[in-house]
Amino acid sequence: MSSGRDAFVAHTSGSQDRSPAGNRGLLVNLTPGATVISPNRQHSLTFDREGRLHLYFRQGLTYKRSLSSELHLRFQDGGRQRRQLPSDEARSIFLEAYALAGEVRARAVGELEVRLCEEILRWTPESLAAERRRFLSCYRPISILPPDQYLSIVLQATEGCSWNRCTFCSFYMDRPFKTKSPVEFREHASGVKDLLGAGAALRRGIFLADGNALALSLRRLEPLIGAAKEIFPDRPLFGFIDLFSGDRRPLEHWKRLVDLGLRRVYIGMETGLDELLAFVNKPGSAIELRNFVEELKGASLSVCLILMVGLGGREYRSAHARASLEVLKKLPLDDSDLIYLSPFVEQPGSTDYSERRTKADLTPMTEEETEAELQRMAQIIRRLDLKVSRYDIREFIY
Numbered sequence: 001m002s003s004g005r006d007a008f009v010a011h012t013s014g015s016q017d018r019s020p021a022g023n024r025g026l027l028v029n030l031t032p033g034a035t036v037i038s039p040n041r042q043h044s045l046t047f048d049r050e051g052r053l054h055l056y057f058r059q060g061l062t063y064k065r066s067l068s069s070e071l072h073l074r075f076q077d078g079g080r081q082r083r084q085l086p087s088d089e090a091r092s093i094f095l096e097a098y099a100l101a102g103e104v105r106a107r108a109v110g111e112l113e114v115r116l117c118e119e120i121l122r123w124t125p126e127s128l129a130a131e132r133r134r135f136l137s138c139y140r141p142i143s144i145l146p147p148d149q150y151l152s153i154v155l156q157a158t159e160g161c162s163w164n165r166c167t168f169c170s171f172y173m174d175r176p177f178k179t180k181s182p183v184e185f186r187e188h189a190s191g192v193k194d195l196l197g198a199g200a201a202l203r204r205g206i207f208l209a210d211g212n213a214l215a216l217s218l219r220r221l222e223p224l225i226g227a228a229k230e231i232f233p234d235r236p237l238f239g240f241i242d243l244f245s246g247d248r249r250p251l252e253h254w255k256r257l258v259d260l261g262l263r264r265v266y267i268g269m270e271t272g273l274d275e276l277l278a279f280v281n282k283p284g285s286a287i288e289l290r291n292f293v294e295e296l297k298g299a300s301l302s303v304c305l306i307l308m309v310g311l312g313g314r315e316y317r318s319a320h321a322r323a324s325l326e327v328l329k330k331l332p333l334d335d336s337d338l339i340y341l342s343p344f345v346e347q348p349g350s351t352d353y354s355e356r357r358t359k360a361d362l363t364p365m366t367e368e369e370t371e372a373e374l375q376r377m378a379q380i381i382r383r384l385d386l387k388v389s390r391y392d393i394r395e396f397i398y
């Protein structure tokens, strides 16, 4: 693994500044997956190994470029703020970031100089923006990923969700459910390989999208996984699975997928309260979930359960939390598993949830109430010796 030994200045953060005069303050970290350049304490740039901007930190502002070359801004201002930049603003940030890299070029030698010349400085705002067309030529929009999978390689074995009728969910409303044929999938995965290029080194696992791909029969799934592993070898597999499609599959199904490299599945549990699950039109129950998780753990899979905080509004707050925590206590979870708490985001106009909530006379929780409830539930879950983390769908970027 290259540690940046050849670079003019190659530090990991926290190390002392050993830069020669004229390069004081410059920190560089060269890894097989990324090039990180901090010209000074206020600026830090991360590029993938194709030289495409991945992250740009500037004085408290964080710009994240998606694979489709959208630029997203994150910053703190009385809470976490986020917005996607319009193309003209994105262009000027791309220009600024690459100009900074250009300034460093004049002082770089060794591996840093090579990476700047051969990977990074060949990009322009126009060629970066054109990546969007390349992205759309091989992907349907990636609607959502779990936060620990933002840096996976997404391969769409299926498109859409086989249910697509939960009242709160708009992720796959734009497409009917479809399974790719082995030929289509291979073409898709090869297109993704071309798109990522050397940038694939930044990404660890393979996430089999969209929804419920893992519930396909082994007869349909194995050739797709075979192609994925051939095109992106030696990477663990991950994917969403919903209870109502996953629990139709026997233990042998999951054991076989583990043999093929599946490591963790992500289940949208939403709530442990059956009444609330029925209210949002999601099939399943707490008992079915328990049986399903027992089966998955029996196959040695890591399980991640996603709970929505704020679902059902104030009226359901206590019952939802109580029932969900009761379910978690009974599940055979261990330290390889994870609970995600997701602040519920209503999407009036996009889903049926708001209308149904109004008819049912339920009061939405404010952001502050949802946040406080999330923190309260997280504390209790930690006391159960379970790992818990936040999953804000508004933060999603691929």
Ligand code: SF4
Pocket: 161, 162, 163, 164, 165, 166, 169, 170, 171, 172, 211, 242, 268, 282
């Ligand atoms: S929440 Fe999951 S199961 Fe329900 S419609 Fe959305 S993707 Fe499908």
